[in-house]
Amino acid sequence: MTTTIPKFAHLLIPLEDVVKATDNFHQDNIIGRGGLGHVYKGQLQRSGELISISALRLNRKHRQGVVEFWTEVSMLSDLKHPNIVSIVGFCDDKHEKIIVTTYEAKNGSLRKHLNNPNLTWTQRLKICVGVARALSYLHYDDGRGYGVIHLNVNSSTILLDENWEPKLSGFKVSIKQSLNRMDQVILSEPIGTIGYVDPEIEKTKGVTHKSDIYAFGVVLFEILCGRRAYEANRHLALLAKYHFENKTLSDIILPDLKNQMSGYQISLGSLRKYSETAYSCLNEERAHRPHMLDIVNELEKVTEKALNFQPRPENFVRLFLVIFFFCLLTLLYFTSVYSKEYH
Template structure:
């Protein structure tokens, strides 16, 4: 018993503090029952402080070990039909394993010890080092945007790493694919940058991972186009407490993606990865690989892109399959951060976190454009150009622009004729107006107005002017008798009233003539049709067709 007199004579609190003291002093065996010691190996009681880090890592590695037989069975004996990729370090095979939860698709990379040129023993040692480096990183660094480790095999002179299976393969296969839209490409870019941000860590991280070979072929794509970083064979884990400018005797990485400063000086830093990330961003924008030599003095894509960016001609390099999709602000934001990534000065390059922020802004512009552009009037750009300050609308989000059109019903935000229509004979106008109700506040009564002015000057007045305008709505003949001044030149006459209830209603009017007795014989300039909210609510006998819109088409006969 814990509070047996044998123990309470030593310590009033019983066996617990006694056992704790013996454990700390490494004398736990002194209080173990002699019968238990006779039946049990002494090493069971030999731990003084618990398992050390090395033993825990070994246990974790053991749990991930797969037998060569299992992998052969999964890949059908490394069948040629199961090859899904290959690189400098060997071939990757698709495989299927069985467990209690059903079939699991995996990708097994089989290390080729003979790849490369040189002494066979040296090559084998280099391959083994890559294997261990990649395995250690994948065991330690787990993230949604980093390839997942399923297991490994190191037996019978075979070294195999088993990964989660990427259903869509590597990014490089889709660069020139029209079906990969600009918005989808931006989401892939964000995934890559987030993955790199994780690897690079934060100021409080004890270590950082420098990938050293970020390329489009080392980005794997999964269902829903989720992107993950792979290819850690060349990666280095560096303590954050030290200066990260490590001299590397054997400069590694893929040419075109490799930081030119690293190539020239042999200094490797996190910013070297940022250059490679920038190269991948330009791959995605331009639809081609940075590793492919170009018939140009700049040789590789990042350097050609840098030249075009300086000349403000980067749009010339954009992949034709997506060029028409890209919203201008999305392009500007993306291009700027991609250019900063490949800046010749390391100190001028952004962090991975800063890249993530700007890419998300670029996607926000694009998604805003794709959602709200179709909701705007077809000629909203012309409307903006006719406003007093069109430049103020150049960077505004489309959703905000939509809300402006919906909220405001002033005439400078309605659709107008492309050019002002001059009607010389006011007794025979025959202007057919077709207008669709949209972008107006719901449950508000609006008036539909025609805006016009006479060729001869009329004296501005705050009071309504008497006119007689004949027009038709469907088969109904109507008259409007009063016009109000919109400003010192233009006047407007109400044609109709309606309560906006967000229905798709199209209004059609045929403006026939002004009575010359009241208006004289002067020509009329017709500017367009617009809407204006009315203070007074309509009563049922007003016979309103409830709806709203700001667009119209006008046909003159």
């Protein structure tokens, strides 16, 4: 029996199409396991085109997640942004509830790559900027007439496509709010993933769009430090704030990033601006946290400088000396060969 809301009827996908696309939900196609259910990859025929999809299948055993299901469908049906996952449709038939989006996670989630030595500093910065732009769109876009508080920003809901472009997902607990009331508290229980939850929720008994800012600040430090938000009973937010305030942040930066930075003329001012931005997001008082528009602006400046990194002058000297001695040894070798042939 279907309970489909009429306004979303155009997004309905027959159950048999999803079953076929995922090879009857074959376990080899599982790409994620979450609280609501498993996520499957597949190939779906739509409008004569075969597209790659992700299908979140609600766990039927617990019969939970119906509210979250409709929340995500409602949110994604209105959102169009290059750094947000795109909905293809959904299935609501025969006790099955499935949300189908385009398959954006060719490189998995950001969480899987936090300490990846091959993920460069510039790639990390581009991910930061992409997520910041997505959140700015959610909070301020005039085209919708309302803002969206995501409330589930974390390194697992940030997916990475084949070009390492971020795609924000996980809208199951998101809230719509009038654009002129984004700073007003919406009464709510603590929402989100441990390590990212706005500490002000307990004091104010609710959330605002600044709750997303806090969670994003945690993500910024995850990207810089290559550490997860909560691990071994330790909150990265508290650790990062301690080291920032004591000017020892370099002690917890991902070693591979420190090595990259030591090999290039990276402006200490740029790194300081990045860490200052991340730190400001973690302010205990929401009123003192920056707005996403300002965060986007700061991160874009840092990224622009990062893209113009040049090798340090001393490295030019080293390179020159290496080339010089190589040429000298080559010359001596051929001189020796020439001498033997003619004497």
